[in-house]
Amino acid sequence: MPSEMKRRRPEKPEDLRSNRWFGxxxxxxxxxxxxxxxxxxxxxxxxxxxxxxxxxxxxxFAHCHAHFRDRVEDVxxxxxxAGGFPVEVPVMAxxxxxxxxxxxxYRNLLAMEVEENLxxxxxxxxxLMGGCDKTTPALLMGAISAGLPAIYMPAGPMLRGxxxxxxxGSGSDLWKYWDERRAGNVSDAQWDEMEGGINRSDGVxxxxxxxxxxxxxxxxxxxxxxxxxSIPAPDANHPRMxxxxxxxxxxxxxxxxxxxxxxxxxxxxxxIITSAAIAGSTNAIIxxxxxxxRAGIDLKLERFDELSAHVPVIANIRPSGKYLMEDFYYAGxxxxxxxxxxxxxxxxxxxxxxxxxxxxxDAAKVWNDDVIRVLDQPISSANGLAVLRGNLAPGxxxxxxxxxxxxxxxxxxxxxxxxxxxHMASQVDLDDLDVTPDHVLVLRxxxxxxxxxxxxxxxxxxPTKLVKQGVRDMVRISDxxxxxxxxxxxxLHVAPESFVGGPLALVKTGDLIxxxxxxxxxxxxxxxxxxxxxxxxxxxxxxRYTRGYGAMFSQHIGQADVGCDLDxxxxxAATAEPEIH
Numbered sequence: 229m230p231s232e233m234k235r236r237r238p239e240k241p242e243d244l245r246s247n248r249w250f251g252x253x254x255x256x257x258x259x260x261x262x263x264x265x266x267x268x269x270x271x272x273x274x275x276x277x278x279x280x281x282x283x284x285x286x287x288x289f290a291h292c293h294a295h296f297r298d299r300v301e302d303v304x305x306x307x308x309x310a311g312g313f314p315v316e317v318p319v320m321a322x323x324x325x326x327x328x329x330x331x332x333x334y335r336n337l338l339a340m341e342v343e344e345n346l347x348x349x350x351x352x353x354x355x356l357m358g359g360c361d362k363t364t365p366a367l368l369m370g371a372i373s374a375g376l377p378a379i380y381m382p383a384g385p386m387l388r389g390x391x392x393x394x395x396x397g398s399g400s401d402l403w404k405y406w407d408e409r410r411a412g413n414v415s416d417a418q419w420d421e422m423e424g425g426i427n428r429s430d431g432v433x434x435x436x437x438x439x440x441x442x443x444x445x446x447x448x449x450x451x452x453x454x455x456x457x458s459i460p461a462p463d464a465n466h467p468r469m470x471x472x473x474x475x476x477x478x479x480x481x482x483x484x485x486x487x488x489x490x491x492x493x494x495x496x497x498x499x500i501i502t503s504a505a506i507a508g509s510t511n512a513i514i515x516x517x518x519x520x521x522r523a524g525i526d527l528k529l530e531r532f533d534e535l536s537a538h539v540p541v542i543a544n545i546r547p548s549g550k551y552l553m554e555d556f557y558y559a560g561x562x563x564x565x566x567x568x569x570x571x572x573x574x575x576x577x578x579x580x581x582x583x584x585x586x587x588x589x590d591a592a593k594v595w596n597d598d599v600i601r602v603l604d605q606p607i608s609s610a611n612g613l614a615v616l617r618g619n620l621a622p623g624x625x626x627x628x629x630x631x632x633x634x635x636x637x638x639x640x641x642x643x644x645x646x647x648x649x650x651h652m653a654s655q656v657d658l659d660d661l662d663v664t665p666d667h668v669l670v671l672r673x674x675x676x677x678x679x680x681x682x683x684x685x686x687x688x689x690x691p692t693k694l695v696k697q698g699v700r701d702m703v704r705i706s707d708x709x710x711x712x713x714x715x716x717x718x719x720l721h722v723a724p725e726s727f728v729g730g731p732l733a734l735v736k737t738g739d740l741i742x743x744x745x746x747x748x749x750x751x752x753x754x755x756x757x758x759x760x761x762x763x764x765x766x767x768x769x770x771x772r773y774t775r776g777y778g779a780m781f782s783q784h785i786g787q788a789d790v791g792c793d794l795d796x797x798x799x800x801a802a803t804a805e806p807e808i809h
Contacts, residue, residue, distance in 0.1 A: 237484040238352075241276030244481070248808050249350035250275045256809060258529050260350070278312040278352040278481040280474070283342055285363045287321035292439065293383055295430035295461055302467040303355050303381065306474020312353075312481070316476065317345050322362045324439075332709065335362040335369075336785075336794050338779055342370025348806055351376060353481040355473050359383025359432045361712070364442035365515035366752050368451060372487045372522040373797065377480040379580045380452040381473045382443035384461035385553035385574065386431030391418075396426045398433040399713020400547040403687065410657075411695045431461030434553040436545040437712030441508035441710025442515060444562050448499045449519075450490040450579035454588040458561030460554050476580060485582060488800075491523040494574040497535055498585065498665065501572050504536035504613055505565060505631045507548035508714025510720055513613070518791030524800040529624045529789055533615040533748065535572075540606030541630045542568055544599050547715040548630045549607045559599035563592035568603060616719065618750040620705075620741065623723030623789045624739050629745050632717035633701040637745040639717070640753075641666040641703065645737045648673040649685050657692045663692060666742045668703045672732045673769070674783045675707035675725025679770040680772040686710030686720040703743055705750075707732055707788075719743060723790035727769060728787075734762040748767070 244381035249260045264274055282303050286296035300316050306638060319341045322331040332570050340669035345673035346354055356367040359382050364390075371378035389396030408414045440712055443457035450672060453473060459466045496516060503512050513532055544550050556565075566573060567589050575586035594600045601607055608630040616625050629637055644667045646652035652671055655661055663669075669688045677680045685708040690699055703717045707725035710718050724730035731752065735741070740753035752759075773779045784794040791798075 232491065238482060244276070244278060244362060245352050246279040246350040247276070248550045248788050259376065273314040279350050279479050280307045280312045280314050280477050280481075281317045281346060281351040281354045282307075282357065283317050283319055283345070283354055283367060284357045285319055285321045285360070285367070286357075287323070289323045289326045290304045290321035290360065291323055291325065291427070292432040293321065293357070296357055297385070298641050299357065299381070302470035303357070303474040306722055307478060308554060309471070310475040311476035312474075312478035314592055315351075317349075319345065322360060322366070324361045329679055330681035330683035331362040332792065333679070333778070333781060335366045335792075336781070338363065339367035339369040339373070342367055343373045346371065346374035346376055347803065349717070353377035353477045354379075354514045355477050356380045357383070359443055361442065361511065362440040364439075364446055365519055367658070368519050369522045369793070369797075370445060372491065373803075375486055375488070377477060377484065377486050378451070379473050379477045379480065381455045381470055382446065383439075383461070384431050384459045384466050385434040385440055385670065386427060386433060386461055388552050388554050388702055389426040389428060389431040391422045391425045395552065396422065396786070397435040397546040397552050397713070398437045399437050399711055400715065401426065401739055407690065407695050407700065410692055413606035422698055429462045429594065433713055435503045435713045436506055436508060436543065436553070437507040437546055438511040439710055439712070440553050441503065441506065441512045441793070443498045444506060444508065445503065445512055445516060446564055448566070449495045450577060451464065451487065451582065454579065454581070455561050455563050457711070458553065458557040460557055463557075480580060483582065488523050490578060491519070491525070492577065495523055495577045496520050496525060496527055497531070498573050498577055499538055500532050500535045502562070502566060504539040504611065504620055505541060505569050506543040506545065507541040507608070509662060510613065510626050510628050511709055513626055513714055514709070514721065514788055514792050518793045519791070521791055521793060521798045529615045529626075532613055536611050536613045537641065539569060539606040540603060542601040544601060544607045547713055548628070555596070555599050556578055558591060559596035560594040563588055564594040565600050567592050567594065568600060582693040609646055614745050614748060615749050616743070616750040618752075620735070620750050620752040621722045622731070623787060625705075625719050625722040625750060627717070627719045627745065631715040635710050636701060636703050636717035638741075638743070639668070639703050640740060640742040641668045643668050643670050643737055643739045645670045645672070645735055649683070652688060656689050659693055659695060661691050663691045663694065665702060668705060668743070670732070670741070671706035671708060672726035672735070673702070675722070675727055676787060677772065677782055678707065678725055678727030680778065680782065682707075682709050682788065682792060684709050684711045684714075686718050687714035688718070705732070705741065709732070723787045725787060729763070729766055733766055734759060
């Protein structure tokens, strides 16, 4: 357990953690109680009841969480119904589109904020309100390290987008139609109409992007109520689910059910297998590794490949499939899908209800076999995930084969190297760019330190001259991430990154690069002697940051293969409970 406080299941109000602040008859507790009364609360409202922190990632920029102002009231209602005392605790929001250079730079800062808020204040349990990409892993990481009972309340996907009678999927159709616009096939007026119709309700991206993937992972891990992750944000079931989270967390406090009781190696195996079946975002790999390491589990990249190898993609959801998350929910949602892969799962794993996965699946059904396929009729027999290694990525890299054109799953071609994002942006639209469909586009200095923060630049745009020729996919390699709504033959998370001298820093335009997905191999075709010569000549770049959080991040951030967590936050080292004086 991450906290030094000795665990003891509370049997009476005096056993509650919050009682250390409110219970004693001394001067300090007088101050605590009087300040609560200053806010208009009577002593009987908060003293002797489980104090529940509702950790809210709402902000005026948090587009995916715009409904959280209402949902926090739903959660409060549930807490009060169960005899608890709810307290809203705002924490930083990480709106994916607006935060620059990358929300990934700040995932660990949010995790620290959650952990310290829960530890430093009179809190007995927490409801974690998140959904937009990095909020889910950050909230879970912070709650694990705080060591208090916690339940995750997902934001839910938005409704389907619409344009001229066509269904639009956030992110995925942006990339698709942007290429068509670059090719001259979409007018300015059409583009403007799409802009107003692609995101038309509260909620996270309704494709199987990072947000939907990570809320699904939270559910499979057991940290949210069964079925919660698939409920569309505007659906009336969503506020009911929020209230249920409030009721359940009060019970969890009395049961002393904390995250590390739920997050076992078997739970992470289930998450990996389910991520393969839904063709989940490649970002899930980094986040699951980080979450596992917070729980004291050394989750390796090879485990993802090992468990994904025999699980086909059966969720027919964009970007790998046809439908959207709203359709997925009505087809049976995540519990329905897991009934189809039940033979691959450990059904003894428990969730925040204290029940097993088997209990959940007993009541689950699939209502649409085209949205959620049976195993022998998948939408793709290609693995939802592949982990590659070789002299270009000794620490590993990842790819989503189901989102790539099949012809590119075994490919050898000359490198076209871009030194950073700005270099790439200045070249990719040039009509005289020396590039063919067989080239391998390489983007470096885009990793955890190089980006900084490992931005979602991994889906490099196809050069405009090739787009006009009808090319829609190429092999692209980087130490960046890519949006879970993206698609294509993109090799990502190359470790170690180029900014710290990884082999990607040594590639030259014209070098042959081979990618072999069936063999899980990536290879730069130069000799070891040439590699060593280039390494000796490499000059480290200056640090991206010299002050503030950025400097701390640069000094302590781990590489992609170990979850990109700060080194001093990993593991289960004890942290003292605060002294009340």
